Amino acid sequence: MWREQYEFIVRNTAEPIDMQAFCEHACEKGGESILKTIYAHASEIISNVYQHAPSGEKHTVKWFYDCRAVGNEFQVAVEDDGVGIFESLMKSYGSELPLETLLQPSNARLTHRGMGLSALLRDLDLKKVSSVIFQSPSGTVKMGGAASDSVPHSIAQGTRVVFTVPLWIRSI
Ligand SMILES: Nc1ncnc2c1ncn2[C@@H]1O[C@H](COP(=O)(O)OP(=O)(O)OP(=O)(O)O)[C@@H](O)[C@H]1O
Numbered sequence: 517m518w519r520e521q522y523e524f525i526v527r528n529t530a531e532p533i534d535m536q537a538f539c540e541h542a543c544e545k546g547g548e549s550i551l552k553t554i555y556a557h558a559s560e561i562i563s564n565v566y567q568h569a570p571s572g573e574k575h576t577v578k579w580f581y582d583c584r585a586v587g588n589e590f591q592v593a594v595e596d597d598g599v600g601i602f603e604s605l606m607k608s609y610g611s612e613l614p615l616e617t618l619l620q621p622s623n624a625r626l627t628h629r630g631m632g633l634s635a636l637l638r639d640l641d642l643k644k645v646s647s648v649i650f651q652s653p654s655g656t657v658k659m660g661g662a663a664s665d666s667v668p669h670s671i672a673q674g675t676r677v678v679f680t681v682p683l684w685i686r687s688i
Pocket residue numbers: 560564565567568569596598599600601602604605608629630631632633634675
């Protein structure tokens with residue numbers, strides 16, 4: 517996990533999702549002005565942890581979140597120690613597709629893809645979100661952001677999703 521750069525709040529999928537606690541934490545860290553945008557995406561990403569991270573033999577998984585302001589950006593990280601996003605997508609759509617294609621809703625084979633990640637990628641296109649990183653043991657996909665932005669080399673287990681929102685864009 518990306519412990520070096522965050523002070524992660526540890527949760528377990530046996531507990532209900534507490535988005536109020538997430539919002540309070542985000543505000544404490546300086547995200548109040550863009551709370552609506554980060555709430556919309558974080559709630560989808562966290563729902564995905566509950567829906568997709570547990571596997572047959574592992575019904576509950578540990579998960580983590582943290583937020584921080586970095587210059588003019590607000591960064592949100594959600595991680596879990598479950599089955600892995602690319603492992604899950606490959607199971608659904610085949611392992612021969614590039615990882616980035618698996619995430620793209622426009623691919624004809626992926627017409628039944630869900631709404632959660634589509635909304636995040638749409639906001640990336642609209643520049644309401646400035647960068648997104650998806651990572652699991654099968655690999656890393658980084659979209660947007662500066663080439664110099666630090667990305668952890670790999671993750672041994674589970675899923676890491678990190679997105680950044682420009683702090684000068686207000687949620688409407
Ligand atoms: N934390 C995760 N662990 C494992 N797989 C994940 C995780 N997050 C997402 N996925 C995979 O990515 C897919 C797409 O997620 P997305 O949120 O776009 O759609 P969905 O959750 O299937 O549907 P919806 O969000 O509309 O309810 C999921 O179906 C799942 O296969």
